[in-house]
């Protein structure tokens with residue numbers, strides 16, 4: 263077995279305070295509520311010429327940009343089967359609907375995400391995909407995988423591991 267390393271980043275600043283509601287077990291829809299979502303990211307692979315797997319600082323800065331986009335927002339899914347999310351014609355408001363329920367938000371308070379549901383798992387995967395692009399991991403030859411954990415509440419988190427293609 264060859265040795266592998268992980269470079270990991272988690273910080274008090276890598277927390278976003280955001281509201282959401284999910285559906286589960288078919289047609290149960292939560293009430294709107296908030297979490298302080300915490301991000302934890304690791305990149306695994308072999309060492310490069312700097313004796314790094316990947317630069318912590320680049321990881322930290324890319325994570326911070328993503329967190330800043332989500333902080334103080336309402337997270338809304340635009341691929342949900344039964345929650346519809348629509349921006350008004352004048353671009354000022356977003357309306358989310360589930361069955362008879364309706365929520366209206368100022369557009370600047372919303373992060374409309376390409377997700378089927380705003381679960382911690384799917385948010386972790388989306389952040390992972392965004393990090394893949396931001397860090398151009400596909401072209402980094404020594405990196406084998408990216409792991410993203412999103413903690414929704416103290417001690418409750420979801421993790422995704424995404425393979426990195428270049429190796």
Ligand SMILES: Nc1nc2c(c(=O)[nH]1)N=C([C@H](O)[C@H](O)COP(=O)(O)OP(=O)(O)OP(=O)(O)O)CN2
Pocket residue numbers: 284292295380381382383414415418420
């Ligand atoms: N694997 C997952 N399980 C659950 C997820 C998830 O994203 N992935 N999400 C939820 C809900 O969003 C729920 O809101 C979790 O939040 P929490 O505040 O912990 O839920 P509680 O109802 O227990 O609220 P308390 O304020 O702590 O009483 C559920 N599961």
